[in-house]
Amino acid sequence: MELVMDQKTREPKRSRGRPRKNTSEPTVSVQSLDRALGLLTLVASRDGITLSEIAELAELPASTVHRILSTLEAHRFMRQDPDAGHWTIGVGAYSVGQAFVRTRRLEALSRPAMWQLMEATGETVNLGVLEGHEAVFLGQVESPAPIRAYFRPGRRGPAYASGIGKALLAEAGDEVVRRLYAKRKITSFTAATLSELDSLLRALKETRARGWAIDDEEHTLGMRCIAAPIFDEEQVAIAAVSISGPTLRVTEERITELADRVSAAAEQITKAIGGVGPERRP
Amino acid sequence: MELVMDQKTREPKRSRGRPRKNTSEPTVSVQSLDRALGLLTLVASRDGITLSEIAELAELPASTVHRILSTLEAHRFMRQDPDAGHWTIGVGAYSVGQAFVRTRRLEALSRPAMWQLMEATGETVNLGVLEGHEAVFLGQVESPAPIRAYFRPGRRGPAYASGIGKALLAEAGDEVVRRLYAKRKITSFTAATLSELDSLLRALKETRARGWAIDDEEHTLGMRCIAAPIFDEEQVAIAAVSISGPTLRVTEERITELADRVSAAAEQITKAIGGVGPERRP
């Protein structure tokens, strides 16, 4: 969404805010939480263990272990087997752990295809997901060109005014889009922004039919963005990959060629994560 | 490994220890842990979120959130993206969550095959894994016979003197077994116990060749046990299923027939969990 002219080599961007002080890492810590995480790891390492065993191994009094275990149980991070009474890891821990797979594995497996796409097109390549009505950028491979698109990973933007957002909205279906924008107001960023629900839905129908989305100066003047969806093993679109660059390089004539490359990259990533995309243009 | 004569209908075995008092569950809980688990769930539900966003959503002061996040980070349950500075779920949470899959999915998917095996043989059916030098029983389907084998799930026993243990030791390989019993003393429970490392290794070689293991009164007089290994998708033996019963019903003549049934159940479970077993007896 911003177009930066930036020649100087950007050093590995450090975090915001006050920098971490100490070199070593006896960082602040919450004792009870520290212990609880230790217990989780302990229980995870064995298949069923009793409270008193845990207490002995962790060198903590039984009452303390019991209190922690009860709290973990309330959040379903642990469960107590009703027959045997011994403790195992619960669904809560599982579903939280799945988030790691979602975020990290996708990013890692996408990187090669994203690099290839950047080298083939010369433009910045982005990976993003849909979160509610917003597109969230997870990662990118930057173009080496002195004038190029650049977004900080983690950045959010309205889905209807970004390539990645439109690619994913199209796959989500009309009902979902209607529900999302029923009460929310659609703000115009440029003259090209699809600020009417009807025109947005029409554009999404086209997008769905051809398999890729375009943001044609709809968010930032002078910037075009082409995106294609990535599917998981259940044929659900979970993320999208896009290229974005200035209109002077991403010209109208090149759109089809670039869209083909983006679609190919998306398919490559879909395959890499073990997903399966719908058959299109047979 | 006890053999109980038990006619009275055993009611759904409650836990040991003092029973839980209250019907409702405003159970004891640790505030900081409670909050931390909430934050984990919150972060897991979104793909990358900043500390201040977390603080706002959780309605907690930033300093408190920071302290909890740092503790979670020390255990790798969360990680802070070095580029963007936003927080995501870490490997620690993932590996703990995997323990849930290991334990629960295996048990759930094994149950049908275990029931069928119990009905076909009339004997108690057990599911267990190897944990170090011990066999751990995860679950069972009890025989309806008045005299039957019975172990409480969660129970541990020496691997060399149980069907499940021997089935898994055989697949683990000689080097592993040698390392396990190099310093540990092998105690005899009955005259039949394989108390010499050499005789144990010889028995395991046979076991590996035919694909199933037998515990022939090696732990408890009057009890025989036949077990077969279950494999995961990488052809690694991760668990075993067994039947155990009194020698008067599990007679020498029936061993081959029963072993076939146990092996079939093990193969069925292997298929159910998406595993692949080695080709045997072609």
Added chain:
DNA sequence: GAAAAAGTTTCCATATTATGGAAAAATACC
């Protein structure tokens, strides 16, 4: 460019909150 805004981390006085020993209540073992 300069100034304001937003964000993260550290510090520290305070009392809220976790702690663990002991007792209670149940089952398991002999």
Added chain:
DNA sequence: GGTATTTTTCCATAATATGGAAACTTTTTC
């Protein structure tokens, strides 16, 4: 039937988590 385990509750104590404010960044705005 009696003893040993095991889990859960209770409660006085002080150790520990808490959160407001300050410190120190980067980013945005004007």
